[in-house]
Amino acid sequence: MVDARRLMDRLLPFVGVGVIIVLWAALSATVAPDLPSPLRSWEESKRYILEPFFKEGEMNQGIGRLALYSLTRVAQGYLLAIALGTPLGFLLGLSRGFTQAFDPLIQILRPISPLAWLPLGLILFQRSEPAALFTIAVCAMWPTVINTAVGVRNINQDYLNVGRVLRLSRWQMLTKIIIPATIPYLFTGYRLSLGIAWLVIVAAEMLTGAVGVGGFLWQEYNSLVYSHIILAIITIGLIGYLLDRLMSIAELRFQRS
């Protein structure tokens, strides 16, 4: 009984994938003739997957190589996001005045789409690469900012009282009590920020024509190779999922310590 149950648990995710593939095949065979069938998509994409690092020109490269370009870009933008977001979050959490001055502004900036930021980045930096990094950073930093601020505001009053009884200096209070106590929140923010950074990359690459998974997607759309769009979408999803899992592991480690 138990074994059968476990077997079911293992099999069901594949059933889910199977249902989607059948649906996809049915759609492409009936109402959406432009949508390549699963089999055709595989035939046209398999070289990109089986030789993930081949290179035959700017936009004709293995999916692994393309993903690597995108990941490098995301890593840079993401590091910029947390480098800006972390101190901003601490300032918001620590200072009432700072919160009152900047919180309304942050609430307005937060929901702005990457598609809106990118042109501004292009105006500011004149080149597409820094504009893409700017867009990733400015979109991805908010979860870090907000989680850090919430973490600082939620520090157990007992910990602060310990610091007060010990008469810790402001600097010691920050390094010995406030920062360590905020780390679990900080890592939740970092995980959410990474998710957004990865979300933004496609938009940024599409608009700037940079080489990467997103740029590839847009180029293949313009070249009418629709099966490669599906390849790019699946790649983006899988990588996003892996990044989230990795960050979750890091987050758990820091919450336990």
Next chain:
Amino acid sequence: MPGDTQHDERSPSVSLPGTLPPLLELHEVEKSFPGRTKPVLTRLSVSIPEGQFATIVGCSGAGKTTLISLLAGLTTPNRGEIRFAGRPLTEPDPERAVVFQNYSLLPWLTVLENVALAVAAAFPERNRRAVKDYAQYFVDLVKLTPATNKRPRELSGGMRQRVALARALAMEPRLLLLDEPLSALDALTRATLQDELARIWSEAKTTVIMVTNDIDEAIFLADRVYPLTRGPAATLGQPIDISLPRPRSRQRLSLVPEYQRARQAIVRFLEGEKYSEQETGSTAEAPLQPLLRPVLKPEG
């Protein structure tokens, strides 16, 4: 004890209560919180001599934690004055160490690091090595040597409370404030730690103020018990001296007439509170009555 003896001006005859200048004085102290009509604590006047083990016994919700916060300097009174060692008490100071009700250990530090943080803060002139050795001494004192490098979450409640005590003692405070330090523990652990506390106090001879809701614990440990009336607007009643010889044995203690008398006096005080509340149907005048009512006082 290793390290310096910065409080060597302390007299050896500290066990005689009332013979030394008071270390802590409260004069008509009142504490209220915004948004509440009645103060939490009112008309607190008390004077604690150096070296005394004072226990403040009261029901839960009587404002015991607020009182400890006031004495620690974590919060300030709305009325009246608190003086510590002759000076007005206005802010927290490592000279008055606190053991908080829920331990308040820093979860990201090991046992040794928790204690060392306090040592480093209380004695900034010491180097890293000396701080560590000194912290280790106090970890050993509370019998936690095997747990030195563990984190608080790996410890039982009793062990955590020992760490909190070690951290407070390591600051070599002139006054040790204990906020119901044993209330979260099971009966057996509680008894063990009471014995530990009595032992450590007899060695360290620091002044202790402990709040508790356990009458037996209050008598067992104290030189003098101060009963606290029910809140809101709680205040202190007539103190009861406990002149039972030390070291005290829990088994024999319950048979001693003085223990019985002290226990009855406290119970009568705390229960009298309850009756007066029922009679009047409100707590409006309750806080003043215990001060006026004669409280049975043991001889000596």
